[in-house]
Amino acid sequence: MDLQLQGAKVLVTAGANGIGRAVVEAFAAEGARVFTCDLDEAGLSTLPPGIGHCRADVSSRTDVAALFDQALAHLGGLDVLVNNAGIAGPTGRAEEINPEDWDRCVEVCLTSQFNCARLAIPHLRRSKNPSITNLSSAAGKFGFALRTPYAAAKWGVIGFTKSLAIELGDAGIRVNAILPGLVAGDRQRRVLEAKAQQRGVSFAEMERLAFSFTSIKDYVTPQQLADQILFLASPRGRTISGQAISVDGDTRMLS
Secondary structure (H helix, E strand, O other): OOOOOOOOEEEEOOOOOHHHHHHHHHHHHOOOEEEEEEOOHHHHOOOOOOOEEEEOOOOOHHHHHHHHHHHHHHHOOOOEEEEOOOOOOOOOOHHHOOHHHHHHHHHHHHHHHHHHHHHHHHHHOOOOOOEEEEEOOHHHOOOOOOOHHHHHHHHHHHHHHHHHHHHHHHHOOEEEEEEEOOEOOHHHHHHHHHHHHHHOOOHHHHHHHHHOOEOOOOOEOHHHHHHHHHHHHOHHHOOOOOOEEEEOOOEOOOO
16 A cells, blocks of 8 residues: 655654564654654664664754754655554553652643644644644553553543544544553563562553453554554645544553
């Protein structure tokens, strides 16, 4: 399938590893021009040639301003923003959570998306195929015990997404959120390990419990998420906006 993304100008946050890297490489494989950022400079250095990149903490508005200066110079405009940056945040009961850990989780998982979108929108208004995709989570539609900062931020992403979609519809800018479930990779493993430790059970038991609430007993891959994001950014997705799209094996709740 030709997604007609040849030459598209794409900015992806947190693209050195995991979901972000899969998205960056998938856009590049379709012939798009891509720029990304991350705190992991070693990871950035291993990206394929031709992908622009810089170090940036997208929770910092100073860093985001510098990111956009470099990205726009590299891309010559903007058609697609993928707000991928996020952290797992702390695991524990609400009364046990350090307020600074709460603040950091919300800043990275939610406020960073505002920081990037506000600078992207004027450039997207000039695009013939403009879109924003925000990464939320299955935690953005279910309660998630012991993970309140993360869940609160990811619910916020959906509200932000739907509100932006309404605001920007008259400019033809579509805005959607992706809600991954259990994603294969080190971060998901660390989350399950932390919850297992908090509950005093083994990792295997925690993993079994997590999959007991899904219809498909398998991890989502970063490539599957990248495929969905590319479709939304392509002209084939031109009338899809304001949606919170689950890619989660039919998750019914989070343990």
